[in-house]
Amino acid sequence: MKELDVRHLACPGPVLALRDLLAQGETQVRLHVADELARSNVSRFAQTRGAKVESSSEPEGGFTLEVVAGNQSATVHRGEEELLVCDVPTSAGPTVIQVTSLVMGHGDNDLGSLLLRSFLKTQAQxxxxxxxxxxxxxxxxxxxxxxxxxxxxRRLEADGIEIIACGTCLNFFEMADQLEVGRVTDMLEIATTLAQAGRLIRP
Structure with a gap:
């Protein structure tokens, strides 16, 4: 039985390690993986190749997987790895929405206007x-x-969502005296807010 410690590999490393061993003709493999995500991914991958998998917890953490190859070919089909779920780190910063147009998407402007209004109203929910x-x-x-x-x-603002309008843009369109909701800011704050955001959404 081939034994391999893949606890140091980030996703999808453990799966790719098993793929390579099966492709080399190994029929029995023991893998040591770091966490539940790796255990789940390796198990699902092995099962798609017709292999049997038994897993057990390790005292120091992680899992041991016993993989016995089945009769199916060990050749990985294109795109198979994309079916696996990898734990992608996410930023802890806030979500910020950028609105740069009167419509959402491209195509019919009347429809785009309705979509944008619906999108913004939905944020409160x-x-x-x-x-x-x-x-x-x-x-x-x-x-x-x-x-x-x-x-x-105004309802979004009342719910604690900050509404921010570009002062340069208001001046360009000669609408600085027509602002009805939100506050005016400059490009320094806009750039800083975008840079510090954990996720940017532009409908």
């Missing part, structure tokens, strides 16, 4: 809300007099 919505370029017009989104944006 999310379990994890964005910390801020930044409006710049054409997007600042949505915060100004005559916009159909004024009441919606």
């Amino acid at each position: 999310l379990e994890i809300k964005p910390s801020a919505i930044i409006f710049y370029n054409d997007g600042v017009k949505l915060c100004c007099r005559g916009s159909l989104l004024i009441d919606d944006l």
Whole structure:
């Protein structure tokens, strides 16, 4: 039986190690993996290759996997690794939405306007809300007099979501005196907010 310690390998390393061993003709493999994610990924991969898998916990943490190859070919099909789930680190920073247009997506502008309004209204219903919505370029017009989104944006603001409008953009469109919701900011704050965001969403 071939034995291999893959506890030091990040996803999908343990799966690829098993793939290579099976491709080399190994029929019995014992793998030592670091965590539940690796155990699950290796087990699912082995089963897609027709192999049998038995797992047991190790006293110091992690798992031992006993893999016995089946009759199927050990050749990995293209895209098979993409079916596996890897633990991707996420940033701890806040979610920030960028609105740069009067519409959402490309195509019919009337539909795009409806979609954007629906998207913004939905933010108040999310379990994890964005910390801020930044409006710049054409997007600042949505915060100004005559916009159909004024009441919606005020509700978002009341829910603790910061509404921020680009001052340079307001001046460019000569709408600085028409701002109805949110506060005016400069490019330094916009750049800083975007740089510190954990996730940026641009509908």
